Amino acid sequence: MTPGIKPLVAGNWKMNGFRSELRELKLIGDGFDYELRSKIDVLICPPVTLLYTAAATALGSQVKIGAQDCHENSVGAHTGDISAEMIADCGATCLIVGHSERRTDHGESDAEVLAKAEAGLRNDLMTIVCIGETESQRKSGDTLSVLKAQLAGSLPDKVTRGELVIAYEPVWAIGTGMVPSASDVEEAHNFMRQELINRYGDTGNAIRLLYGGSVKPSNAEELMAISNVDGALVGGASLKSNDFLGICTAYKNIV
Numbered sequence: 001m002t003p004g005i006k007p008l009v010a011g012n013w014k015m016n017g018f019r020s021e022l023r024e025l026k027l028i029g030d031g032f033d034y035e036l037r038s039k040i041d042v043l044i045c046p047p048v049t050l051l052y053t054a055a056a057t058a059l060g061s062q063v064k065i066g067a068q069d070c071h072e073n074s075v076g077a078h079t080g081d082i083s084a085e086m087i088a089d090c091g092a093t094c095l096i097v098g099h100s101e102r103r104t105d106h107g108e109s110d111a112e113v114l115a116k117a118e119a120g121l122r123n124d125l126m127t128i129v130c131i132g133e134t135e136s137q138r139k140s141g142d143t144l145s146v147l148k149a150q151l152a153g154s155l156p157d158k159v160t161r162g163e164l165v166i167a168y169e170p171v172w173a174i175g176t177g178m179v180p181s182a183s184d185v186e187e188a189h190n191f192m193r194q195e196l197i198n199r200y201g202d203t204g205n206a207i208r209l210l211y212g213g214s215v216k217p218s219n220a221e222e223l224m225a226i227s228n229v230d231g232a233l234v235g236g237a238s239l240k241s242n243d244f245l246g247i248c249t250a251y252k253n254i255v
């Protein structure tokens with residue numbers, strides 16, 4: 001936690017979710033009660049096929065809806081791509097960029113992630129930029145230098161619109177059930193905070209830093225208690241409303 005920052009629990013459905021699964025979103029909205037709303041923000045990022053309907057389903061619940069990627073341009077001849085303008089037009093208010101699965105599956109560079117982040121912010125989307133080291137980078141002691149380079153290369157110089165959020169997701173912890181030790185998470189988050197302050201001045205103190213990678217109801221409270229951990233980016237456990245609400249409730253207990 002960072003004093004003064006409202007935590008964000010964000011769910012990334014990845015390439016999961018058919019129309020019938022919007023009932024899970026509805027249940028999350030129903031469970032996001034007054035007390036929870038006052039303590040944390042909640043976001044679900046379904047596949048783009050569900051974005052418009054999800055935004056309509058979530059209306060009135062204060063569950064935010066976001067996309068998992070965008071193209072850097074507004075419109076044009078880019079078959080299969082979706083722009084941040086289109087995402088906003090769907091009624092979504094948030095965006096994830098630079099997830100390690102995009103960086104790996106689609107070879108996205110820091111420069112591309114930066115351009116996508118700028119597209120999200122210029123459309124007033126809350127934009128979550130993901131960074132994180134691979135297992136071999138951690139084993140060779142390069143974690144902090146990898147994070148430093150990714151922050152330097154993937155973040156815009158100015159955050160004039162939208163809201164910038166960073167998600168630290170060790171690649172080896174995603175979908176594996178493995179989670180770094182609390183002290184390793186703390187070291188990474190304290191490092192990121194200092195980097196953000198160095199770059200943005202006082203604004204760096206207000207940027208939410210999420211942890212992602214095998215977050216579950218059973219470990220959420222411990223992770224949340226770590227300094228400079230301002231929420232979670234949740235993959236697998238965001239697909240079932242019970243698990244996702246279990247994570248939200250764990251946060252409620254200590255905020």
Ligand code: PGA
Pocket residue numbers: 012169173174175176177212213214215233234235236237
């Ligand atoms: P996981 O995924 O919670 O399934 O590990 C996290 C993520 O990729 O954001």
